Amino acid sequence: MGETHLLSPVGETHLLIIDPQNDFFDPEIGSLFVTGADADMRRLADLIDRAGESIDQIHVTLDSHHPIHVAHPVYWRDTDGHHPKPFTIISAEDIENGRWIPTESGWLRGTRPGYGAIDYLRDLARGGRSPLCIWPPHCLIGHRGHNVSPPLHDALRRWEESHSRTAQYILKGSNPHTEHYGAVAAEVPDPTDVSTQVNTKFVNALRPAETILVAGEAGSHCVAATVTQLADIAPEADFAKKTYLLDDAVSPVPGFESAQSEFAERLKGRGMRTARTTDF
Structure with missing residues (x-):
């Protein structure tokens, strides 16, 4: 109540x-x-x-x-080309160990000058924000x-x-x-x-x-x-x-x-x- x-x-x-x-x-x-x-x-x-x-x-x-969004499956892939399932959590460590990488290689370090997906995930962790969760496209x-x-x-x-x-x-x-x-x-x-x-x-x-x-x-x-x-x-x-x-x-x-x-x-x-x- x-x-x-x-x-x-x-x-x-x-x-x-x-x-x-x-x-x-x-x-x-x-x-x-x-x-x-x-x-x-x-x-x-x-x-x-x-x-x-x-x-x-x-x-x-x-x-x-x-449709192309950092929290949608199509943005990421594994080494076999498979996209993550919804509710998968992706961290900077997952990129570093090769578990997940951006579908487009240029997104890794170049979504804008001097900044890419790896930097984004590190910033989420440094800022104490929620880790990246993959959602169904919505x-x-x-x-x-x-x-x-x-x-x-x-x-x-x-x-x-x-x-x-x-x-x-x-x-x-x-x-x-x-x-x-x-x-x-x-x-x-x-x-x-x-x-x-x-x-x-x-x-x-x-x-x-x-x-x-x-x-x-x-x-x-x-x-x-x-x-x-x-x-x-x-x-x-x-x-x-x-x-x-x-x-x-x-x-x-x-x-x-x-x-x-x-x-x-x-x-x-x-x-x-x-x-x-x-x-x-």
């Missing part, structure tokens, strides 16, 4: 929805279906329809990948899996039309050589690609909020990364203390349940609260 039961949000209220896309939410066509996500989105859509008048702004992040730009879950899309459209407001969409993940879990910045920003660097427009758009309701998928990865980045990048804004994690509208990637629990406990220690969609 949520910790707090609110009758109405305080001050300017923003709803932040992380990656509400078919590949995560549709159990039939989703390439990376998150168990429970379809029900999460129905509850979230109901919240928007019921309490939309109290929501001043809605921000929607969208995972946006190309949220491919132009594919139906990239689209917003229909029940939520319909609710967003009703909110826009009835309140004469526009939901803000934030795309992330189009750079093929770095992961982009959090909407604020890529795991390892590319100094030659502004899309991977700190999205100050997104951060500044959230600053007026006194209450930030957070929902979406997956709680173990992109939700956790986005909320953590916001808390870290602008400590003077007290984003964590303004945030309510809607725990009946967030689910973890199966097998990563502990990552969601650890994130929630860590951010609650910084002032984040939890609630349910029915509390509003």
Whole structure:
């Protein structure tokens, strides 16, 4: 159960929805279906329809990948030419010992001048970030899996039309050589690609909020990364203390349940609260 039961949000209220896309939410066509996500989105859509008048702004992040991506199987191969299976973990040591190498040899040390895949994996380890996990190709730009879950899309459209407001969409993940879990910045920003660097427009758009309701998928990865980045990048804004994690509208990637629990406990220690969609 949520910790707090609110009758109405305080001050300017923003709803932040992380990656509400078919590949995560549709159990039939989703390439990376998150168990429970379809029900999460129905509850979230109901919240928007019921309490939309109290929501001043809605921000929607969208995972946006190309087929060629460092976290997709086709980017890597073994000595026999086989690509890794989804959920394979690849480290710098795996490259050094020849277990996995980039499919294109130039990617090893030259995804940009003086920097390649081996450097990227070393940076992940040095920065204490999650190791590279290979995912099923997902949220491919132009594919139906990239689209917003229909029940939520319909609710967003009703909110826009009835309140004469526009939901803000934030795309992330189009750079093929770095992961982009959090909407604020890529795991390892590319100094030659502004899309991977700190999205100050997104951060500044959230600053007026006194209450930030957070929902979406997956709680173990992109939700956790986005909320953590916001808390870290602008400590003077007290984003964590303004945030309510809607725990009946967030689910973890199966097998990563502990990552969601650890994130929630860590951010609650910084002032984040939890609630349910029915509390509003």
